[in-house]
Amino acid sequence: MKKTLLILIMTLAGAFAADVEKGKALYLEAQCQKCHLQGENFDPNSVNKAGKVSKVKDVQGIHKWVQGCDNYFSIGWFPEEQDLVSRYLNAVFYHLEK
Numbered sequence: 001m002k003k004t005l006l007i008l009i010m011t012l013a014g015a016f017a018a019d020v021e022k023g024k025a026l027y028l029e030a031q032c033q034k035c036h037l038q039g040e041n042f043d044p045n046s047v048n049k050a051g052k053v054s055k056v057k058d059v060q061g062i063h064k065w066v067q068g069c070d071n072y073f074s075i076g077w078f079p080e081e082q083d084l085v086s087r088y089l090n091a092v093f094y095h096l097e098k
């Protein structure tokens, strides 16, 4: 029983890490780093404005912005891909619970 639980937890953690990796790949492929840099250096306001002041308050907010920049730059991500990118940004930069 304990072993099953452990395997379940490890599988979930593995799936989570894989999603973050996919999100990272999408992010780099779309060249978001040109303005926002990457990883923990993610710059919410991009190189155009000074200061790392984020307007995001929750995970939904990250998603809204990812969607916004996706549309604006005509990347053409599917909602699931926007979700992966949001998860990547939350994992490396925002660290928001919900």
Ligand code: HEC
Pocket (backbone or CB within 6 Å): 027, 030, 031, 032, 033, 034, 035, 036, 043, 044, 045, 046, 048, 053, 054, 055, 056, 062, 065, 066, 069, 070, 073, 075, 085, 089
């Ligand atoms: C040409 C530069 C540029 C590119 C390329 C770009 N962004 Fe942005 N992005 C901005 C600017 C500027 C803002 C801030 C707008 C504002 O505050 O009004 C922003 C805001 C954001 C925010 C909200 C930051 C916060 O915490 O307030 C997220 C998330 C984001 N972009 C994700 C992305 C993603 C994902 C991509 C790749 C598809 C991307 N951006 C590509 C310029 C860019």
